[in-house]
Every structure is written in structure tokens, then in C-alpha cells.
Amino acid sequence: MNPHGDTTKESIFQNDIIRQLLNNGWLLGKSENYNRELALYSDDLLAFVKETQDNQWQKYCKIYPNNPEKKLLEKVAAQLGKADPNAADSRMRTFGTLGVLRHEIRDRGIRFSLCQFRPEHELNPDTLKRYQKNRLRVVPELVYSPWATEEHLAVTGSKSKAWRIDLVLFVNGIPVVTMELKSEFKQAVENAIKQYKTTRFPVDPETRKPEPLLTFKRGALVHFAVSQYEVFMTTRLQGAETFFLPFNEGTKDGGAGNDIPENINSYATEYLWNEVLLPDNLLTIPTTRLPIIWP
Incomplete structure (x- = not known):
């Protein structure tokens, strides 16, 4: 498997991240076990x-x-x-x-x-x-909105309320991180950012009711847009006004982004899930890598 080639699919990228998270001590969860109304596992x-x-x-x-x-x-x-x-x-x-x-x-x-x-x-x-005894859990393809009901689907015929987030991370049932993943080509991270800005609203555009998981301070603490090349992050979703900051390591020659690893079976952004989100690092206060989570 070559994570840098055009044949790489998002599902492969997602599964590789999940596999490595599980190897690092995370547990695998299911979307149906998530309480959408309370935003709790x-x-x-x-x-x-x-x-x-x-x-x-x-x-x-x-x-x-x-x-x-x-x-x-x-x-x-x-x-x-x-x-x-x-x-x-x-x-x-x-x-x-x-x-x-x-x-x-x-x-x-x-x-x-x-x-x-x-x-x-x-x-x-x-x-x-x-x-x-801490339970750190990753839930793929999380259907997060409490407004994603069968009743809504029956009335509108729309699946818009069944939007999914690629990966959501929980600490003892409390959501702390969301991740949207994009693969295929080098600029893919921009598509993940666009997805957050255009479909991941803290307030449902139809009902005008808040989405608990995406509400600032009350929901997940940080949202990552991730490709195999770059990572960007925000702590506050505000639709088109959402501001993302780079969360990259930089290159050896002092440039932006990340160095492409020599090992073709590695990702340039795997420091995110293999270092930053390592349980012992995530649960350390303060952490040098995520000061915005544990200030």
C-alpha cells in the first residue's frame, strides 16, 4: 500500500488511522451507541x-x-x-x-x-x-445530529440530518476531538476544511437548534482537518467564518507543512494520532502539543 499514490482511498486512510489508534490503546466504538441528544458515549x-x-x-x-x-x-x-x-x-x-x-x-x-x-x-x-480505567474511544462515521431522526426523513425525504463525521474521539464518554479526513491528492486538506465550513454547523440551519457536539465549549474541544500530508485545526466552528490554523510540524528545510516520510507505508501526518493523541500524551496536563485543549 502506497499512501502517497493516487490510488489511495479515503477509507484506507481512515482504517489505517483507526488501526494505529487501537494499537495505541484506544477502543473502537459504534455510532449507534452514541447519545446524540446529550452528545455523550x-x-x-x-x-x-x-x-x-x-x-x-x-x-x-x-x-x-x-x-x-x-x-x-x-x-x-x-x-x-x-x-x-x-x-x-x-x-x-x-x-x-x-x-x-x-x-x-x-x-x-x-x-x-x-x-x-x-x-x-x-x-x-x-x-x-x-x-x-480511563476509556479512550474512537467512533468512525459518527452520525452526530439529534435532529437526524426517522421522522425528519419521512417528512422531508432528506438525509441531510444524517451527516457523519469521519472520526470522533471520546474520553470517558465525553467528546474531545473530531476529525474530517481527505485523501487522494496533496491539496485534499482544503476539502476537509471546506466540509467543516459548509456542512458542519454548530446550529442546524433548518431547525435553528444547536448541534451539541459542535457547540463551542460545550462540545468537542478541537476539530482537525486531516490529509496524509497536512493537518489544520480549529476550536470553534462558525460556518463560513471558521478559522483554521495549521497544525503541522514543518519541514527539515524550514518550510511549512510536513516532510514526506521515506517509508512509503507511513503518513506525513501520523504524528497526530501516534504522538499528539497518544493516551499518555493526551491525558497529561499541560501538554506541549495541544495547549488549547488543556490550558
Whole structure:
């Protein structure tokens, strides 16, 4: 397989990234297991809480004996921030994705941590054990919009609400990264940027309702446009006004972009998933490569 040739297909590029992410410790998820209304991969969030904070969870179950799982997920979504500014509880204090990951969720005296960042040393076995329980998951072809319903399709005959994002990365069920991938030719990254600007709207253009996954601060923290040659990124989607910054390593001669690797089975941009998004690097505060995620 030659990743630099014209015969390279986007699906091959995508599968290579997924395979390497899995080799690095990521788990593979399915779009159908994603809660589009809450923008959470619910199973992972609940599993992390139950496995790392059982005593608190048992107390929580006594406070909310009827479906405590549903109650916690709704609480987390509320603390992330209502995507809809007109919602009845929109004045509730919220913390956004970064705040929820870095700080505890509190509800009626119960506290839950939703992420254990990498400890600076291994002197505390309990902290290390919690760190090892983190669930980092990649979901390919994620249908993300809560407005992508069968009812809408029946009424309009349109599949526009079933837009998919090539790869979405979650930490304990909370989305942190989206990636649109383009292959085929050297300028392909521009097409990925165009896709974000023209079809990945933080507010649905028809319903005028927010897309939770794509809402600034409340949804994914960073969005990458990726080809086998270059990477660009943004932290805020604003349609045509979205501003992307290069996220490249530069070339050996001091130029922009990335050097093409001598190994034809490698990609010039694989530092993104093999270094930057390596679990131990992603879960380290601060990280030198992604200061915008963990400031």
C-alpha cells in the first residue's frame, strides 16, 4: 500500500488511522451507541464512574433509586452546558467540556470525577489504578445530529440530518476531538476544511437548534482537518467564518507543512494520532502539543 499514490482511498486512510489508534490503546466504538441528544458515549461515562467511584455511586443510587444512570447522564449534560440558550434551565452554571473533565460533578452532596489525568509519579497506586480505567474511544462515521431522526426523513425525504463525521474521539464518554479526513491528492486538506465550513454547523440551519457536539465549549474541544500530508485545526466552528490554523510540524528545510516520510507505508501526518493523541500524551496536563485543549 502506497499512501502517497493516487490510488489511495479515503477509507484506507481512515482504517489505517483507526488501526494505529487501537494499537495505541484506544477502543473502537459504534455510532449507534452514541447519545446524540446529550452528545455523550453513555456506556463509557457510566462504566468509568462505577468502576472508579463505587462508594459514591452506591450513595447516588440511594438518592435516585429510579434510573440513576439516566439521572447522572442528564446531570453531566447539564454541567457541560445546554446547547440551546433558550432552554428553561439555560441559566444554570455550566463548566463546558474542559471544566467537566478537569473538575468534579456535584449533585446533592455526591461528587464524581469523570477523568483521571496522568499522574506525575506512580507513588499513589489508587490514582494510577484510576488512570488505567480511563476509556479512550474512537467512533468512525459518527452520525452526530439529534435532529437526524426517522421522522425528519419521512417528512422531508432528506438525509441531510444524517451527516457523519469521519472520526470522533471520546474520553470517558465525553467528546474531545473530531476529525474530517481527505485523501487522494496533496491539496485534499482544503476539502476537509471546506466540509467543516459548509456542512458542519454548530446550529442546524433548518431547525435553528444547536448541534451539541459542535457547540463551542460545550462540545468537542478541537476539530482537525486531516490529509496524509497536512493537518489544520480549529476550536470553534462558525460556518463560513471558521478559522483554521495549521497544525503541522514543518519541514527539515524550514518550510511549512510536513516532510514526506521515506517509508512509503507511513503518513506525513501520523504524528497526530501516534504522538499528539497518544493516551499518555493526551491525558497529561499541560501538554506541549495541544495547549488549547488543556490550558
